Amino acid sequence: MTGRPSLATRLAKPWSDGAGPITPPIHQTSLFAFDDYAAFEARMMGQSAEPLYSRVQNPTVAAFEQMMADLEGGEAAVAFASGMGAISATVLALAKPGDRVACVEHVYPDSYRLLERVLRPMGVEVTYHPPQAFAEDPDLLKGVTLAYLESPTSMVMEVIDLPRAAENARRHGALTVLDNSWATPLHQRPLESGIDVVVHSASKYISGHSDTVAGVVVASSQLIARLRDLTLPLLGAKLAPFEAWLLVRGLRTLVPRMRMHEATANLFVDRLAALPQVTRVRSPGPNSTPGLSGRSGLLSIELAEGVDIPRLADALQHFRLGVSWGGFESLIVPAAITLRQSGEKNAAQRFGVSPRLVRLSLGLEDAEDLWADFAQALEAAAT
Ligand SMILES: Cc1ncc(COP(=O)(O)O)c(C=O)c1O
Known part of the structure; x- marks a missing residue:
């Protein structure tokens, strides 16, 4: 065999090469004991890497971390x-008071709130820019410590030319962070485009089963060491062993799931574009920006005035109304509801989204069943 096996082959690799379990055991323990004084002392002095305490190190979590580093092509x-x-x-490990963070507009609402409610009051300057500015304005990131990016962005699905954005950032010594939850490493590998750090909501396609809330960061060993030294132990938002085990399980089927989401999305995009009730389809696909090689099942549409959106939502049989996405089940989120969310402003309220926009997360149901459902609901919603 020559070359590096494809992603699907790597994901199907048993956990252990030898005889015994092919999936990682769940190390459901808070601490790890040592055989003797010398081994304990060596670990505390940083002379061994034995697991010590599950807030910072756990073998089941490590199995998931290794798979993600491999998939994204990162060191750690x-x-x-x-x-x-x-x-x-x-963000808290890489930006400090006095620094400037440049963030893309229409970023995930809680990422926006994190910057506004935690970073800004700490004395971090935060500025927002349209996606294309990161590639087209070579001096946008002058004086910036961190560029926080999503491509595509939440709700409106606008893409960034990542190789150009990364090049501009490098010129000014800014670090780049990209939320790759939408594309997954199957469709977009940002580190290969020069992005420094990839973050994921693993609650979406990585898990794929709407049964886990989790996250992961992939980057160089040096940057991951900064997180392991500072914000992992001190903020303590560690992943639980059972959740890590579920994520390894989810990753095994990432490729076939993503292929099915993509096929259904392709069918929807083609047919939606032909409907007079649909004024715009927002669904980036292969070739819409450098480095993006596929389409996920999360897309947005804008509907003409003649469609009653609450009635459409209530007429759907297979689509459920709910937040999140990337699972087996199809979901919709009308932007009109997002625009009415209470509490600190969300990014849709701050940057403006059409109330005629509806986000669809296409699940793993039969594509024709989903389409028939959507078409009948559209008819029922005609005013
Ligand atoms: C693009 C994006 N990034 C991050 C998050 C946050 O992830 P979590 O809910 O796992 O904390 C979400 C959640 O919906 C998201 O859509």
């Missing part, structure tokens, strides 16, 4: 209890 990974745990641990 560190997992967290949620996507927000991963994002906050990253």
Whole structure:
């Protein structure tokens, strides 16, 4: 065999090469004991890497971290209890008071709130920019410590030219962080485009089964060491062993799941574009930006005035109304509801989203069944 096996082959690799279990055991323990004084002392002095305490190190979590580092093509990974745990641990480890963070507009609402409610009051300057500015304005990141990016962005699905954005950042010594939850490493490998840090809400496609909330960060060993030294132990948002085991299980089927989401999304995109009730389809696909090689099942559409959106939502049989995405089940989120969310502003309220926009997360149901459902609901919603 020559060359590096494909991603699907690597994901199907048994956990252990020898005889015995092919999936990682769940190390459901808070601490790890040592055989003798010398071994304990060596670990405390940093002379051995034996697991010590599950807040910072656990073999089941390590199995998931290794798979994610391999998939994203990074040197190392560190997992967290949620996507927000991963994002906050990253931003708080890499930016300090007096620094400037440049963030893309339409970033995930709680990432936006993290910057506004935690980073800004700490004395971090935060600025927001349209996606294309990161590639097109070579001096946008002058004086910036961290560029926080999503591609595509939440709700409106706008993409960034990542190789150009990374090049611009490097010129000014800014670190780049990209939330790759939408594309997964199957469709986009940002580190290969020069991005420094990849973060994931593993609650989405990585898990794939809507039964886990988790997050992970992939980067160079040096950057991951900064998180392991500071924000993993001190903020303590560690991933639980059972959740890590579920994520390893989810990853085994990442490729076939993503292929099915993509096939259903392709069918929807083609047919939606032909409907007079649909004024815009927002669904980036292969070739829409450098480095993006596929389409996920999360897309947005904008509906003409003649469609009653609450009636459409209530007429759907297979689609459920609910937040999150990336699972086996199809979901919709009308932007009109997001725009009415209470509490600190979300990114949709701050940057503006059409109330005619509806986000669809296409699940693993039969594509024709989903389409028939959507088409009948659209008819029922005609005013
Ligand atoms: C793009 C994106 N990033 C991050 C998150 C946060 O992840 P979690 O809910 O796992 O904390 C979400 C959650 O919906 C998301 O959509």
